[in-house]
Amino acid sequence: MKNIISLFIGLSLTTAVNLHAQAEEYEPEDLIEYRQEVMGAIKGHNKAVKAILEGKVPYDGHLDMHMASLEALLGRAGELFPEGSDFGETNAKDAVWDNPDKFKQSVEKAQNAFASFQSVLAKGDNSASLDAYKKFGKASCGDCHKSFKKKDD
Amino acid sequence: MFFRIVLMLYALISMAASADESEVDRAAIEQGRYLFDAANCYACHTDVDNDGAPLAGGRALESDFGIFFSPNITPDKDTGIGNWSDEDFIRALILGIAPDGHHYYPSFPYLSYQNMNREDILAIKAYLFSQPAVSQKNKPHQLAWYLSGFTLRIWKLLNDLAAMPVTYDGSRGSYLVDVLGHCNECHTPRNMLGMLKMQNRLEGNKALSAPDISTSKNGIGGWDKQELADLFRYGELPDGDYVADHMGEVVDNSTSKWADYDLQAVIEYLQR
Numbered sequence: 001m002k003n004i005i006s007l008f009i010g011l012s013l014t015t016a017v018n019l020h021a022q023a024e025e026y027e028p029e030d031l032i033e034y035r036q037e038v039m040g041a042i043k044g045h046n047k048a049v050k051a052i053l054e055g056k057v058p059y060d061g062h063l064d065m066h067m068a069s070l071e072a073l074l075g076r077a078g079e080l081f082p083e084g085s086d087f088g089e090t091n092a093k094d095a096v097w098d099n100p101d102k103f104k105q106s107v108e109k110a111q112n113a114f115a116s117f118q119s120v121l122a123k124g125d126n127s128a129s130l131d132a133y134k135k136f137g138k139a140s141c142g143d144c145h146k147s148f149k150k151k152d153d
Numbered sequence: 154m155f156f157r158i159v160l161m162l163y164a165l166i167s168m169a170a171s172a173d174e175s176e177v178d179r180a181a182i183e184q185g186r187y188l189f190d191a192a193n194c195y196a197c198h199t200d201v202d203n204d205g206a207p208l209a210g211g212r213a214l215e216s217d218f219g220i221f222f223s224p225n226i227t228p229d230k231d232t233g234i235g236n237w238s239d240e241d242f243i244r245a246l247i248l249g250i251a252p253d254g255h256h257y258y259p260s261f262p263y264l265s266y267q268n269m270n271r272e273d274i275l276a277i278k279a280y281l282f283s284q285p286a287v288s289q290k291n292k293p294h295q296l297a298w299y300l301s302g303f304t305l306r307i308w309k310l311l312n313d314l315a316a317m318p319v320t321y322d323g324s325r326g327s328y329l330v331d332v333l334g335h336c337n338e339c340h341t342p343r344n345m346l347g348m349l350k351m352q353n354r355l356e357g358n359k360a361l362s363a364p365d366i367s368t369s370k371n372g373i374g375g376w377d378k379q380e381l382a383d384l385f386r387y388g389e390l391p392d393g394d395y396v397a398d399h400m401g402e403v404v405d406n407s408t409s410k411w412a413d414y415d416l417q418a419v420i421e422y423l424q425r
Binding site for chain 1 (some may be wrong): 202362363383386387388389392393394395396397398399400401402404405409
């Protein structure tokens with residue numbers, strides 16, 4: 001009987017622990033570092049697009065690759081901010097977690113801005129594309145950083 | 154017959170005159186909106202984080218001295234500034250003094266605005282008064298115990314005596330940077346009493362994470378005109394990152410709305 005009770009207690013404890021594990025299994029520092037690396041990757045592809053559009057490098061053939069990468073990364077940007085990754089060496093503002101609906105909107109706005117940029121790019125007019133690149137940056141990266149990123153201390 | 158012509162003429166003239174007048178009003182309001190944007194009155198006076206009504210105040214502005222809550226500057230007569238005269242408004246922006254005679258804290262950047270033209274101030278007022286009135290009571294500031302109306306007056310006196318005034322050289326670039334844009338309020342370091350150290354103009358303020366934007370190597374000395382233009386228009390930094398937080402608001406509300414000639418004037422002014 002005693003054993004059954006302890007088994008029972010043990011079982012309920014493990015389920016409780018399991019539920020918790022989802023958030024606590026991973027170190028916040030690792031989540032934050034991963035997020036920052038991915039943001040760095042987004043920046044890299046974005047800058048590469050700019051350099052190609054400006055004609056500073058001979059890699060027109062890379063444009064589609066960078067655009068596809070940007071689309072994929074921005075498409076998953078929302079996943080970079082799980083509960084529990086708000087504490088530590090992060091420049092993400094508390095508002096990401098305090099105001100999840102607004103944050104979600106900002107992610108969607110970025111994705112929509114990317115789609116508009118892509119449709120201008122498809123027309124192949126270089127100066128219009130460069131202009132669209134800049135507008136995309138302001139409406140996506142700029143808009144989200146304004147509300148959800150702080151400057152390093 | 155003659156009488157009717159006179160009457161008709163009279164009607165025509167007065168119609169023309171009133172059209173002229175509303176035209177003038179509209180022009181003042183338009184000009185006021187441009188100046189209002191350049192001075193970023195919106196950011197401080199709107200509680201954006203909590204979806205507050207535009208210009209109804211209530212935004213928490215954190216500082217070393219406590220939390221300031223911005224007041225309602227909509228034309229509501231009870232809770233806003235609907236009853237203010239032109240002179241009241243000018244005195245507040247230039248001297249930092251309220252209609253009832255009390256002094257404002259310099260969290261309201263009147264030390265920068267003090268060089269604004271009268272006409273420009275009145276255009277901003279015309280724009281504000283064309284906006285919807287919102288009834289919303291002001292929240293009291295939550296400040297350190299040693300701050301009171303009395304210490305504030307001593308501070309203003311000391312500041313007048315000891316601190317160098319915010320630079321303004323009369324050029325358009327300086328008007329946008331030093332006066333309307335109040336860039337010094339964030340980018341110039343302060344002493345222990347919170348006074349701007351104008352001798353280290355635009356060399357950055359660590360407490361606000363505002364970087365050095367002087368012409369030195371640590372500042373924007375190495376930036377070219379296009380990089381500065383991309384920052385002010387789109388918030389894009391030379392390394393491909395995008396400005397965050399306060400500067401993000403400055404770009405969104407103010408610098409991205411500068412007319413091309415103003416953008417050029419600022420770049421020229423910052424680079425010399």
